[in-house]
Amino acid sequence: MNNGDFERKDVPGPGTCHSIHNSQSAKDVDEPSASWVRRMISGFRIIKYIKQFVRRQIENFCISLNAISFWLQHRILKQTPEKKRAEKNLLLPLSEMDQDLLGMYIRWNAHHTEKTVRYKKNVGRGHAKPQLLRNALDEWHRRGYPRRKWIEWAEENLVDYQIWNQSGEPQIHPEKELPAFHPASPIIDVLFNRVSTRFWKAAPVKDKIIKEIVTAGTYAPSSCNRQPWKLYIRRNLELEETSRLPGVSNETLIDRAPVVIYITIDNRFYPEVWAPALDAGIIGLQLSLAATANGLAGCLMYGAENFDQEEFRRLYNVPKYQFMYLLFLFGYPAERTLTEKRSHPDDISIYV
Numbered sequence: 001m002n003n004g005d006f007e008r009k010d011v012p013g014p015g016t017c018h019s020i021h022n023s024q025s026a027k028d029v030d031e032p033s034a035s036w037v038r039r040m041i042s043g044f045r046i047i048k049y050i051k052q053f054v055r056r057q058i059e060n061f062c063i064s065l066n067a068i069s070f071w072l073q074h075r076i077l078k079q080t081p082e083k084k085r086a087e088k089n090l091l092l093p094l095s096e097m098d099q100d101l102l103g104m105y106i107r108w109n110a111h112h113t114e115k116t117v118r119y120k121k122n123v124g125r126g127h128a129k130p131q132l133l134r135n136a137l138d139e140w141h142r143r144g145y146p147r148r149k150w151i152e153w154a155e156e157n158l159v160d161y162q163i164w165n166q167s168g169e170p171q172i173h174p175e176k177e178l179p180a181f182h183p184a185s186p187i188i189d190v191l192f193n194r195v196s197t198r199f200w201k202a203a204p205v206k207d208k209i210i211k212e213i214v215t216a217g218t219y220a221p222s223s224c225n226r227q228p229w230k231l232y233i234r235r236n237l238e239l240e241e242t243s244r245l246p247g248v249s250n251e252t253l254i255d256r257a258p259v260v261i262y263i264t265i266d267n268r269f270y271p272e273v274w275a276p277a278l279d280a281g282i283i284g285l286q287l288s289l290a291a292t293a294n295g296l297a298g299c300l301m302y303g304a305e306n307f308d309q310e311e312f313r314r315l316y317n318v319p320k321y322q323f324m325y326l327l328f329l330f331g332y333p334a335e336r337t338l339t340e341k342r343s344h345p346d347d348i349s350i351y352v
C-alpha cells in the first residue's frame with residue numbers, strides 16, 4: 001500500500017531527464033518525419049488533456065455525489081446504512097443473537113441503564129433499557145454462557161436501577177473515588193483504573209496540568225507521523241458540583257465540564273479514509289490516560305457527524321480543513337462508575 005507517500009510532480013526525476021534526451025535526438029531526424037513526430041506528440045497531449053479533464057469531472061461528480069448522499073441521509077431520510085444495520089440488529093429476537101451479539105447487546109443496554117440512573121427519575125428518561133437488559137441477561141444465563149466480570153457489572157447496574165426506581169434519586173457512587181494517582185504512578189495501574197466519569201467537583205484544573213496532559217497527547221502515535229491534531233480547549237470558569245445537575249446528556253456535560261478538549265484533525269494530507277478518525281481516537285485515549293495519571297477523570301465523546309461542525313467552526317474560528325471527531329471532557333471526579341466491566345481476554349483473542 002502507498003500509505004500516504006505522495007510523489008511530487010514538480011521535483012525533477014527520471015522522467016525529466018528522459019524528455020531532455022528525447023528533444024536532443026529529435027534534432028538529428030530529417031524534417032518530414034520530425035513534423036510527423038510533432039503531430040503525434042501534440043495528438044498524445046490532446047488525448048492526455050481530454051483524459052485529465054474527464055477525470056477531473058468524474059472526481060468532482062463523485063465529491064458532489066458524496067455531499068448529496070450525506071445531505072439526503074442526514075437531512076431528509078434521517079437514516080444512514082449504519083443506523084439501519086444497528087437498528088435491525090438491536091431489534092433481533094434474543095434467541096437469534098449469537099454469543100458476541102448478545103454480549104454487545106447486554107453491555108450497550110447496561111451502559112444506557114448506568115446513564116439513566118444518574119438522572120433524577122422525574123427527568124423521565126426511559127425505563128425500556130433496564131427491562132431489555134434483564135431479558136438479555138436471563139437469555140445469557142439460560143444458555144449457560146460464562147459469568148464474566150461485565151455480567152456482574154450489568155447486574156449491579158440493575159440493582160442501581162431498582163433503588164433509583166423506588167427512590168427517584170440519581171444513583172451516583174461518590175464513595176468510589178479514583179485511587180490517588182500522580183504522574184509517577186505505574187502506567188499499568190493507570191491503565192487498569194481509567195474509567196469514564198461524567199460528574200466533577202467544582203474545582204478548576206490548573207493550566208499547568210492541562211498543558212501536561214496535552215504534552216502527553218503529543219506522544220501519541222499518528223499515521224505517517226503527521227501529528228495532525230489541533231486541540232481546542234475550553235475551560236469552564238463558572239463551576240458547580242455536577243452531581244447536582246439533572247442529567248448527563250452530552251449537551252449538559254459540555255456546558256458543565258471543567259475542561260473540554262475538542263479534538264480536531266487537519267485532514268489536508270490524508271489519502272486514507274479511516275486514518276484521520278484513528279489518529280483522533282488514539283490521541284483521545286492518550287489524553288484520558290494522562291488525565292487519570294494526574295488524578296483527574298473524564299469522558300470521551302463522539303463528535304463527527306453527531307456534531308454541528310459548521311457551528312463549531314464558526315464559534316471557535318476553526319478552519320474548514322479541521323474536522324472535529326472527538327471531545328474529551330474532564331475535571332476532578334465527583335464519582336466513579338464501576339470499572340469491572342471489562343471483556344475477558346479469551347473472549348476477544350483469536351490466535352491466527
Ligand SMILES: Cc1cc2nc3c(=O)[nH]c(=O)nc-3n(C[C@H](O)[C@H](O)[C@H](O)COP(=O)(O)O)c2cc1C
Pocket residue numbers: 111194195196197198250299300301302337
Ligand atoms: C469513540 C467514543 C465515543 C464516545 N462517545 C460518548 C458520548 O457521546 N457520550 C458519553 O457519555 N460517553 C461517550 N463515550 C464514553 C463511553 O460511553 C465509555 O467509554 C464506555 O461506556 C466504557 O466505559 P469506560 O470509559 O468507563 O471504560 C465514548 C467513548 C468513545 C471511545
